Amino acid sequence: MAIRRALISVSDKTGIVEFAGELAKLGVQIISTGGTQSLLKEKGVPVIGISEVTGFPEILDGRVKTLHPAVHSGLLAIRDSEEHQAAMKELGLDYIDLVVVNLYPFAETIAKPDVTYEDAIENIDIGGPTMLRSAAKNHAFVTVVVDAGDYSAVLEEVKAAGDTTLDTRKRLAGKVFRHTAAYDALISDYLAKQTGEPLPEKLTVTYEKVQDLRYGENPHQKAAFYRKPLAPSGNITTAEQLHGKELSYNNINDANTALQIVKEFSEPAVVAVKHMNPCGVGIGTDIHEAYQKAYAADPVSIFGGIVAANRTIGKETALLLHEIFLEIVIAPDFSQEALDILKQKKNIRLLQVGDISGAKKAEAIITTVEGGMLVQDSDAYQLTEADLRIVTERQPTEAELKQLLFAWKVVKHVKSNAIVLAADDMTIGVGAGQMNRVGAAKIAIEQAGDKAQGSVLASDAFFPMGDTLELAAKAGITAVIQPGGSIKDEESIRVANEHGIAMVMTGVRHFKH
Incomplete structure (x- = not known):
């Protein structure tokens, strides 16, 4: 087979004039729509409008132009099926061998800070994904391109043999279905947020590759780095x-x-x-x-x-x-x-x-x-001084309170069970990822050494009993911040009072597994 007819309709017009021009030089008939057709004509590339193929005008502000049997039969017909060949001939229809489509810029549209709901919906492409899916399904006979980065490779094969290889068509078809799946995932996510469904009954997520990595956590593990299509800055x-x-x-x-x-x-x-x-x-x-x-x-x-x-x-x-x-x-x-x-x-x-x-x-x-x-x-909770509940006889001093709030910001990010000691606006001991809270406290206190004297302690979750407070008192810790909520809170409060430790409760824990 050879590529004789190509349908080109792109929102992102990067490289399309050069690509279409080279196809035209090879004798490929170019069919196009809307802005793409106007651009190709302006640049001197021979092109016919989609209406000449369908016999029907583009209507409804361009919403309906390629959704037509003359287009989709040309994409979906099985070329070596006698039945399909007969139907195409009887109806006067012709095949389309190459589809070059990229979609309305939905992601770019919803990324605008002032985007309206109406603008977002208007930028949901219908005809584009439909053509892409039809062509990709029939990749045994049809070449489909959704990425300008593939133009040169496709052109090279067409120049060499008049058509692309089956392996290339398979690869491009897979790329199309990943592309349309990602496009639909963005739309479903946007609508879920608009209707207040952050955890819907079906969840489809999409990411784009930033880079391949040499390996994962260990050399025998494969890995790659991906990001969200609309990832915010500052990360x-x-x-x-x-x-x-x-x-x-x-x-x-x-x-x-x-x-x-x-x-x-x-x-x-x-x-x-x-x-x-x-x-x-x-x-x-x-x-x-x-x-x-x-x-x-x-x-x-x-x-x-x-x-x-x-x-x-x-x-x-x-x-x-x-x-x-x-x-x-x-x-x-x-x-x-x-x-x-x-x-x-x-x-x-x-x-x-x-x-x-x-x-x-x-x-x-x-x-x-x-x-x-x-x-x-994600754990984006921000504690303020007003959220604190002082539960001991001794209140923390202003200096202690400052260190407690500092330590609390840190312990939130330490693997549980977590204990953080702080003094003079710095951490002096971190106990992370232990199977019991006393073990985490021992590590933090040992690391702090003599600096523990007069320091403060933060715990990511409540004390199940008073033993951690006993350790804190021995080390000379003067103030503690913890969520509270244990059935033995009174035991911890009693121990703190016995040793003159000021203790505040946040009512919020920060487990991090």
Whole structure:
């Protein structure tokens, strides 16, 4: 077979004039619609309108133009079926061998901050997906192109043999069905949000590939990095890598964790992360001071870690960062002097994420399980001082209260069971991922050492009994923040009172599994 007739109708007209022009030179008849037809005519590419094929005008503001038997019989006819050949001949219909279609820009439309519901609905393509699906179904005979990136490969095969190979048509058909599935997923998600159905009876999600990764958590695992089509700015998926080798699977996970923690703070803050847990967090009057505190929190664990800042990194901070081995440094921006210093290390990754000062918004978090998945809102809860309930005889001082709120922002992001000790606007001990809360407290207190004296303690969930408070008292901890809600809250309150510890309850827990 050979490609004799092509139907071209594209919203994104990148490269289409050149592609159609080359097809025309090969003797391919070009059929087109609307704006695409006008553009090709203007550029001197021979083209006939869809109405000449259907014998019917484009109507309803262009909503109906390709939804016609003369189009879809030409796409769906089985070329080696005598019955189909006879039907096509009897009805005076002709085959369409190549379809080049991309769809109304629905994603771009709903991404506009002032988009109206009516505009969104009007940008749902009907004829385009229908043609794509018809052509893709019949890929044994029809070539279908949805991506301008495939124009050159298709043209090369047509020039060489008059047609594409079956392997190419299969590949392109698969790409089409992925494309239309993603398109429909965006529409269904938009409508679910419009009608207040965040967890509908059927959930279809779509992501687009950012890059293939060398491997996953371990070298024997395959992996790739994807992002949402409408991913907001200020996150890892939209970050610009300014320097360093390619990110790994573990790098991306750790970098995301560091960025989520540093976003908790409005004041200058720096977070160091290892294995998706914070090993050092500090706040200060500027980023230089905040980094010094984050480093001092755990100068051993920060080695080989990921560092995130919520302000521009300048020369002074860059000089300190340059002194140790770090996998990644993340910041809204870097001064040129800082870049010149940090780029002296060949492999360090530098990620510029832009403005991250906006309020954190809840979004769907997906966790896979064998045979399915779990979906929940992200933990975007923001605690305020007004939410606190003081449950002990001694009230926390203003200084203690500041440290308690600081520690609470950190413990929210530590793997459960989690305990965080803080003093002087920095973490001094982190106990993460333990099977019991006492074990987490022991780790945090041991890490803090003498610094535990006069510090505060945050627990991501309630104390099931008073033993953690006993440990805290022995270490010299003076104030505690925890959710409360245990049937033995009174026991914990009694122990705190016995040792003069001030304790506040939040009423909200922050499990992180």
